[in-house]
Ligand SMILES: Nc1ncnc2c1ncn2[C@@H]1O[C@H](COP(=O)(O)OP(=O)(O)OP(=O)(O)O)[C@@H](O)[C@H]1O
């Protein structure tokens with residue numbers, strides 16, 4: 001089994017089931033002797049967590065949203081993600097740049113050309129390969145109809161500024177994810193998140209087993225309880 005750093009992001013609309021599967025996957029990697037850094041965006045460092053509070057709590061225009069998301073990401077990459085990958089760890093990240101394209105791009109209607117420029121600026125010039133743009137090796141895209149995601153979230157918690165958006169917003173965000181997945185089919189794996197927790201877990205572990213990143217026995221057991 002490979003021991004190089006492995007960067008896996010979890011993406012999808014709010015309520016798609018990402019967070020429920022990150023710790024079980026972290027456990028599966030730990031069971032195989034890997035060190036795991038579990039983190040999230042926006043967030044993952046003290047500075048980026050402060051920016052998260054602003055993003056999720058304060059009204060602002062789409063350019064400000066995009067700049068704050070990328071500023072938080074730069075700090076997160078420099079302080080947490082790149083060092084962990086350089087140490088050979090597995091980094092499991094709840095959202096990354098695809099979320100900016102889906103929420104600020106497709107959801108808010110902000111220019112994807114500008115987002116692409118920011119993406120390149122923020123994700124290059126760091127760590128082991130400074131000329132290359134840092135990207136996840138794999139993105140698990142939890143694809144779920146917005147109405148089902150909303151019904152799952154209804155009883156879960158009070159909505160933040162994004163979760164409080166209307167159905168049209170989430171339809172655009174979902175479409176944004178679909179387009180992003182289509183543009184990078186080698187990186188994205190679509191998870192049918194409308195299925196049971198057991199089925200979702202099977203889909204995730206099978207994707208990792210196929211790449212040789214998890215042993216087959218892990219796919220048979222475990223998962224969220
Ligand atoms: N496969 C599933 N079937 C039914 N309910 C699920 C499933 N997966 C997760 N849930 C439930 O749906 C709710 C949302 O799940 P979770 O918090 O994991 O989503 P999320 O994608 O991380 O959301 P957010 O992005 O808003 O943080 C939770 O109450 C969780 O228990």
Ligand SMILES: Cc1cn([C@H]2C[C@H](O)[C@@H](COP(=O)(O)O)O2)c(=O)[nH]c1=O
Nearest residue numbers: 014041042069095096099100103162163
């Ligand atoms: C990274 C990122 C996130 N968002 C939005 C998406 C979610 O609504 C929240 C994060 O909340 P979660 O419970 O941790 O999923 O932030 C965004 O709009 N742009 C981004 O780049």
